[in-house]
Amino acid sequence: TQRLPQLVGKGRAMEMIMTAGMIDAETAKSYGLVNHVVPQAELLEFTKGIASKIMRNSPSAIGKAIKAVNANYKHDVDGFDVEIRNFGKCFGTEDFKEGTAAFLEKRKASFSGK
Template sequence: MNYENLLISIEEKIATVTINRPTKLNALNKATIEDLHKAIKILGKNDDVRVIILTGSGEKAFVAGADISEFANYTVVEGAQLAAQGQELLFDFIQDLKKPVIAAVNGFALGGGLELAMACHFRIASDNAKMGLPEVTLGVIPGYGGTQRLPQLVGKGRAMEMIMTAAMISAQEAQQYGLVNHVVSQSELIDFTTAIAKKIIKNAPFAISKAIKAINANYTDGKNGFDVEIKSFGKCFGTQDFKEGTTAFLEKRKAEFTGK
């Protein structure tokens, strides 16, 4: 399937989704959000894909923010709808996807771009990356989950400071804060991220999906993460992958997982 603002490649069970609006620094507009939803939904159902890497085109930006021209004249109701629809369609959708989504942050990740990276299951940054939530300089607040996910990742105090000052932080600071897992040179970014993805695809897909669900439950109001873990742990025992994994361990060989 062809997309106006995305480039997609699949190799060795790893799908790379590249946001391709270089003249706009890959800014998120409505069409791009819809394309991302469609593409990730299809990849999520593709048995030939085990991990998704999300990145931006060019060397300047992952996603430099939202396309402000689309909502500059919105009303109160329209603004709330914009946030609600975006969160449901893309940001929460990525967070809850059963397959791992890794953000390879190449350059600026600002506003909606940082919110998109935070919705991914974890983040790897190039050493020239800059991250921030500058929405208060426009008279609004982050609306795609930024006020919730940033404090979960970096702590309440740092999140308060970042959001209220609208300051950008470097990739190195982001790593110190726990916002990104690794920092590498831009030339190494995709290869480094792919190497981690290859480690993931060696493991049982069903178990990976249940791990994502259990971890997310700890950050979801009204859910008991321990209960979700217990139930998910039990469900793993009914899979072919569990039988294969335990048998392979006892036979001292590498397991061949199918996701069933």
């Protein structure tokens, strides 16, 4: 009753809650409840592809981004403040230096994970 209206809008949430109706995968995708719909046979390979893309990025930046997004869902926490502080913490790290160097040298970055 609290998160669903935030995700799909009040009208859709009320209908889903009051009717206890089921929705199919494509509807869930169109409502923004899921990011992707793939056949089960392709699911593992698809998710490995997403994981591979994430792993190409700075582990420290990914961790800070997760904390910033999650802060928005905590009571009495200013998500924007968490975002700003975490963004600032990324500067000066080895990952930042590697990412900047890779960009300037037109190559893929190789992050250490530290």
